[in-house]
Amino acid sequence: MKITAVRQWVAEFGYYNAHYVRIETDSGVVGESEVGMRRRSRTVAALIEELGEYLIGKDPTAIEQHSERLYRDSFLGGTLLTIGISALDNALWDLNGRDLGVPVHRLLGGKFRDTVPVYTHARATETPELFAQEIRDRLDKGFTAIKTTLPGFYTKVSSVHHDVPAAIPARLTETEALPNWVWPMIAEYFEAAREEAGPDVKFMLDCHGRLNVANALRLADTLEPFNLTFIEEPVPYERADWMREVASRSTTPIASGERWANHYGAAPFLEQRAVSVAQPDVAWCGGITAAKKISALAETQGISMAFHNPFGPLASxxxxxxxxxxxxxxxxxxxxxxxxxxxWDRYTENPPEVRNGEWRVSDAPGLGTRLRIEEIEKHPPRYEYDRNGTR
Incomplete structure (x- = not known):
């Protein structure tokens, strides 16, 4: 069996452009995948096209070899590169599962669990009272774990701009002074959320790297009474030493990793125990191959995995x-x-279903989800999403 073609479609997905990939073979077996990037979709499309040329004529079963060559032979690394690799890597796993008639989890060693718990999102909104309403809506939909963004810094954000102006300017750097009312205001939001949800619902907070070490520690102290599951990227993601300092002094677990480029990018954070929770993105870090290696490194350090995954059905x-x-x-x-x-329903057949905050592991071959190409082609990308966006 040899790879004969790598095809790609880019489609509008509400607030970003999704990239759908199909790898075809001379035996008729195909593999499909999805990646997304809230900006730079034309760059990602060109990268997938260029990287895909390498696969033509190759054996699709040599996944590990292709992962290594696509990364090393590109010379330069970084997450933009590994997004392109992710698209091809995940499609190869799907292809091999379909060829053998088994789900991808069988190829990876088999199920450790029958269900996968997932969390959803709630907007920070304009007031604590509105935030509590957002929490109630998610609870009514069956979720028991909810993440939000920093109150005051975010209310409603699209790919390229703040739909509602934030109290803290979007361009404020992590080293500029914050007003004194920030910390009690953030506490009011989570007090309202806890009152609405009770003690057992898991809450998580994404900071998008907006704070310096000192303010990240003030945030952790502020939130300690509310028993968060984790605080995500309280400081800029590039600095393992900054993250480690916050993690070592916070009683709330610190999470990061969505912007890691494969296991080499993750290693400094994991080896230094700069995080308690690792968050690689299977559609960004280099695909299933790289994410599995990151998970193994994390396991040796007693670090939990909480995958970043804000994208669609095949990425999920x-x-x-x-x-x-x-x-x-x-x-x-x-x-x-x-x-x-x-x-999800428009672009794929048999998309994953989440019920009561869990996905029941599927035994369908490959990734279990199939592209609806005819529908994808009806919804071209919107390149206004590629303008420089918000932090």
Whole structure:
């Protein structure tokens, strides 16, 4: 069996452009994948096209070899490169599963669990009272784990701008002074959320690297009474030493990793125990192959896995197939909102279903989800999403 073609479609997905890839073979077996990037979709498309040329004529079963060559032979690394590799890597795993008639989790060592817990999102909104309403809506939909963004810094954000102006300017750097009212205001939001949800619902907070070490520690102290599951990227993601200092002094677990480029990018954070929770993205870090290696490194340090996954059905399927096999898996992000669900059903057959905050592991061959190319072609990309966006 040899690879004969790598095809790609880019489609509008509500607030970003999704990239869909199909790898074809001379035996008729295909593999499909999905990646997304909230900006630079034309760059990602060109990268997938160039990297795909390498695969033509190759054996699709040599996944590890292709992962190594695509990364090393590109000379330069970084997450933009590994997004392109992820698209091809995940499609190869899907192809091999389909060829053998088994789910991808069988190829990865088999199920460690029958269900994969996932969390959803709630907007920080304009007031604590509105935030509590957002929490109630997610609870009524069956979720028991919810993440939000920093109150005051975010209210409603699209790919390229703040739909509602934030109290803290979007361009404020992590070293500029914050007003004194920030910390009690953030506490008010989580007090309202806890009152609405009770003590057992898991809350997580994403900071997008907006703080310096000193303010990240003030945030951790502020939130300690509310028993968060983790605080994500409190400081800029590039600095393992900054992250480690916060993690070592915070009683709330610190999470990071969505922007890691494969296991080499993850290693400094894991080896220094700069995080308690690792968050690689299977659609960004180099695919299932790289994410499995990151997970193994994390396991040796007693670090839990909580995959970043704000994208669509095939990206979710790849993430959760891997998550089902991992002893150190904690929880995965999901973006199954009413607005996003429209695209799941439009672009794929048999998209993953989450019920009561869990995905029941599928035994369908490959990733278990199939592209609807005729529908994808009806919804071209919107390149206004590629303008410089928000932090």
């Amino acid at each position: 399927a790849a993430t959760w197939q891997l998550a089902a096999t991992l002893p150190n898996f904690m929880i995965s992000e999901s973006m199954i909102t009413p607005e996003q669900s429209v695209y």
